[in-house]
Amino acid sequence: MxxxxxxxxxxxxxxxxxxxxxxxxxxxxxxxxxxxxxxxTTPLIEPHVPLRPANTITKVPSEKILRAGKILRNAILSRAPHMIRDRKYHLKTYRQCCVGTELVDWMMQQTPCVHSRTQAVGMWQVLLEDGVLNHVDQEHHFQDKYLFYRFLDDEHEDAPLPTEEEKKECDEELQDTMLLLSQMGPDAHMRMILRKPPGQRTVDDLEIIYEELLHIKALSHLSTTVKRELAGVLIFESHAKGGTVLFNQGEEGTSWYIILKGSVNVVIYGKGVVCTLHEGDDFGKLALVNDAPRAASIVLREDNCHFLRVDKEDFNRILRDVEANTVRLKEHDQDVLVLEKVPAGNRASNQGNSQPQQKYTVMSGTPEKILEHFLETIRLEATLNEATDSVLNDFIMMHCVFMPNTQLCPALVAHYHAQPSQGTEQEKMDYALNNKRRVVRLVLQWAAMYGDLLQEDDVSMAFLEEFYVSVSDDARMIAALKEQLPELEKIVKQISEDAKAPQKKHKVLLQQFNTGDERAQKRQPIRGSDEVLFKVYCMDHTYTTIRVPVAASVKEVISAVADKLGSGEGLIIVKMSSGGEKVVLKPNDVSVFTTLTINGRLFACPREQFDSLTPLPEQEGPTVGTVGTFELMSSKDLAYQMTIYDWELFNCVHELELIYHTFGRHNFKKTTANLDLFLRRFNEIQFWVVTEICLCSQLSKRVQLLKKFIKIAAHCKEYKNLNSFFAIVMGLSNVAVSRLALTWEKLPSKFKKFYAEFESLMDPSRNHRAYRLTVAKLEPPLIPFMPLLIKDMTFTHEGNKTFIDNLVNFEKMRMIANTARTVRYYRSQPFNPDAAQANKNHQDVRSYVRQLNVIDNQRTLSQMSHRLEPRRP
Structure with a gap:
């Protein structure tokens, strides 16, 4: 057993x-x-299945969003506890939840930084994307409706109420939390829209997506119509883990991708990683266009990558639609004009059959055919300033790129005198009359836009006088032309008289183009024909003073220097910065005086002396700060006078200077002096901030300077002077200032918060989305962050060919003109500063802000910074 x-x-x-x-x-x-x-490396999300908007994007919420959710929940329980409670709906009880509309109402009451219900929806959507707030049935994204949402903490039966200590923390952190969510909200709102099925997107949704697409590098070459089509089909796709393979080499191409956030590696068998693509880049299009297998594998380079995806079926449909809506005019079997059929917009539909439901926009063409098209489509019944006439603006602003005045003026004369060869006598007379009226209309808009710039162009002046005589002669016989004659006469006489006025013939500008030159009460625009007295230095630091036109080429500068020196054989002109960087200027470079850096100088020498050139001692800048002077001045007064002066500089910039700057001023032989000085002003203010702080040896004084500059920045923002606002903030973020840990530690937390808020507006991600959203809410007058506007135009120029198959790429012209036209909008209202600002010492403040003396050598500033606060061991 x-x-x-x-x-x-x-x-x-x-x-x-x-x-x-x-x-x-x-x-x-x-x-x-x-x-x-x-x-x-397998996809974490099934390909080609769009995320439902109610689903979270991240698997685990981030620490800061968890904290934000806790702060908001505690704030609601402290201030409005009735909002979180059990609720009944259709005989079902939902435990401890809130209503969407109530959450939006509550958020708008808590902080002035929430300007609209749409903004509040985006802020709550941030929490929903991370799973910190959820729809009770996981069915809806955040909506401003009678829908139930629950905080993550309330998912548990025994969710704790906030303690007194937590309530106190909540009161202290609530505004910072609101600021954080207000910064993240627009992106969350955009993702929410993109995660909706395309058929559920509203007209407003499509407009928001379209606005976003305008700033994506990969789409810059596409037409407006294609971008609007894409807005309706783009799908949001995200992947949480780096190493995920999006698709493999050799697979069938089913989608085109655009990187919204993150980066990917392009991997080819046998070669490994051949390149890395970043935010704004695209991939996968070639396989769709050629209907070929994938040429490479795409692997996520980092966690949490976001993409915009266009599926093959939508991609092919858009291509078919574009071709179907394209009209090609041919001569001798060659395309001479390519038009695209687009909806005429709501205006047409609102006026019955008075206007066509569709219109044709120019995509590309020869200069002559583009001009002919615009002349044929001018609406004679529209007033000169009517919005419908703005279609001409693109051509008038951009024709200098592809049809200079030497071509345009004779073409306009030919069109004015053109006679039809077919039709009855009456039809021929009607055609000739309307044709003349259209040419007059175009000339009026052209002269109004170019204004004083025409005075510098002999061809244009001769054309205007000849054209006026022709129209005057015809007006005696044709009554319809009599109506247009007074306006033409007014413009022609004004331009002619201004050109002949003695005070306007040639201004003489002094010395180094100090932006603070006090020669006049109100700053006047600099013209290419104005002359400048300028010092050009030799290797031994002696100098000669030359007098040449502002728009003079380097070749002309060399000739003027040679006349003074008695010999010009082998001379070169060199730009010398305060840090010793030297650039040899090309003979065809123009307007070189205004393109110098703040403390830059021009040198002339034989080529063999180039290596021996050294900066002047005066280029080093000041050795003593001016804190003793401007610490007595009110921050508001300083910001006010800076804004007055910046507005004067900004107002002098002609829209066409932006075009010359983008395509290269040497291609037009025109000056961009006013734009150059305005851009230099940005650098001047930026280095003023760094210079004053680095020249201040006392720690307590440096802290006071930080406070002063933050207050000046706040007032500049209040005055809508975003150029100086950003210049000051960038000065404070300069490494020579930002590394001064002891100084920043002593700064009161209130000012640290202000500065953090200012820095968030400078966030360059998503093509400076934070700044663009801020500007979109402002009404003119305002002074924009000019370097970004220049960057936008350069981005469009470099991303698109000017000529395609020997035709002018007019879609590119339109995009650049749209950006340049924003300058007109910003100046569409006069800047009327508060008269109360004219206090007893305003002249001292005015003089101070116009004559800033700065160090612009970053190496010198960094050395001074390290002497103030040596690097900690």
Missing amino acids: SETFERQKKKDVCSTRNIDSIWQDFWLLLMVLWKRALTM
């Missing part, structure tokens, strides 16, 4: 060991599979 028992016992033990062993092997296998799963 005992033996049987022992045998049975051993058998049971063996069975138990076998079971344990099996479980151990099972768990070991699971661990291996789990580790493999972590390292395998």
Whole structure:
């Protein structure tokens, strides 16, 4: 019996060991599979299945969003506890939840930084994307409706109420939390729209997506129509883990991708990673266009990457639609004009059949055919300033790129005198009359836009006088032309008289183009024909003063220097910065005086002396700060006078200077002096901030300077002077200032918060989205952040060819003109500063802000910074 028992016992033990062993092997296998799963590069989201807007994007909420959710929940429980409670709907009870509309109402009451219900929706959507706030049935994204949402903490039965300590923390952190969510809200709102099925997107949704697409590098070359089509089909796709393979080399191409956030590696078999693509880049289009297998694999380079996806079916449909809506005019089997059929807009539909439901926009063409098209489509019944006439603006602003005045003026004369060869006598007369009226209309808009710039162009002046005589002669016989004649006469006489006025013939500008030159009460625009007295230095730091036109070429500068020196053989002109950087100027470079850096100088020398050139001692800048002077001045007064002066500089910039700057001023032989000085002013203010702080040896004074500059920036923002606002903030973020840890530690937390808020507006991500959203809410007058506007135009220029198949790429012209026209909008209202600002010392403040003396050598500033606060061991 005992033996049987022992045998049975051993058998049971063996069975138990076998079971344990099996479980151990099972768990070991699971661990291996789990580790493999972590390292395998397989998609975490099924391809081609769009995320539902109610789903979270991240698997685990971030620390700061968790904290934000806790702060908001505690604030609601402290201030409006009735909002979080059990609710009944359709006989079902939903525990501890809030209503969407109530959450939006509450948020708008808590802070002035929330300007609209749409903005509040985006802020709550930030929490929903991270799973910190959820729809009770996981069915809806955040909506301003009677829908129930629950905080993550309230998912548990025994969710704790906030303690007194937590309530106190909540009061302290609530505004910072609101600021954080207001910064993240626009992107969350955009993702929410993109995660909706395309058929559920509203007209407003499509407009928001379209506005976003305007600033994506990969789409810059596409037409407006294609971008609007894309807005309706783009799908948001995200992947949480780096290493995820989006698709493999050799697979069928099913989608085109644009990177919204993150980066990817392009991998080719046998070669490894061949390149890395970043935010704004695209990939996968070639396989769709050629209907070929994928040429490479795409692997996520980092966690949490976001993409915009266009599926093959939509991609092909858009291409078919574009071709179907394209009209090509040919001559001798060659395209001479390409038009695209687009909806005429709401205006047409609102006026019955008085206007066509569709219109044709120019995509590309020869200069002559583009001009002919615009002349044929001018609406004679529209007033000169009517919005419908703005279609001409693109041509008038941009024709200098592809049809200079030497071509345009003769073409306009030919069109004015053109006579039809077919039709009845009456039809011929009607055509000729309307044709003349259209040419007059175009000339009026052209002269109004170019204004004083025409005075510098002999061809244009001769054309205007000849054209006026022709129209005057015809007006005696044709009554319809009599109506247009007074306006033409007024413009022609004004331009002619201004050109002949003695005070306007040639202004003489002094010395180094100090932006603070006090020669006049109100700053006047600089013209290319104005002359400048300028010092040009030799290797031994002696100088000669030359007098040449502002728009003079380097060749003309060399000639003027040679006349003074008595010999010009082998001379070169060199731009010398305060840090010793030297650039040899090309003979065809123009307007070189205004393109110098703040403390830059021009040198002339034989080429063999180039290496021996050294900066002048005066280029080093000041050795003593001016804190003693401007610390007595009110921050508001300083910001006010800076804005007055910046507005004067900004007002002098002609829209066409932006075009010359973008395409290269040497291609037009025109000056961009006014734009150059306005851009230099940005650098001047930026280095003023750094200079004053680095020249201040006392820690307590430096802290006061930080406070002063933050207050000046706040007032500049209040005055809508975003150029100086950003210049000051960038000065404070300069490494020579930002590294001064002891100084920043002493800065009161209130000012640190202000500065953090200012820095968030400078966030360059998503093509400076934060800044663009801020500007979109402002009404003119305002002074924009000019370097970004220049960057936008350069971005469009470099991303698109000017000529395609020997035709002018007019879609590119339109995009650049749209950006340049924003300058007109910003100046569409006069700047009327508060007269109360004219206090007793305003002249001192005015003089101070116009004559800033700065160090612009970054190396020198960094060395001074390290002397103030040596690097900690």
